[in-house]
Amino acid sequence: MYELPPKEDERLSEFLTQYELAERWKLSGRTLERWRAEPYGPAWITIGGSIRYPMQDVLAWEAEHRSQP
Secondary structure (H helix, E strand, O other): OOOOOOOHHHHHHEEHHHHHHHHOOOOHHHHHHHHOOOOOOOEEEEOOEEEEEEEEHHHHHHHHOOOHH
């Protein structure tokens, strides 16, 4: 069966902006900028000149850095 491609807003929801990720993690946007320069943190891509974090990479990074009691 043929599936329609995702709508533009659905595809964009698969990514977080630097500021959305900063809000999610209660960090400053500057911290994420510094992490990208180090490099540290989840993988990121540039779309139209804007930094985007793929949600699957954010979730994977969170899982890898989860503390074990």
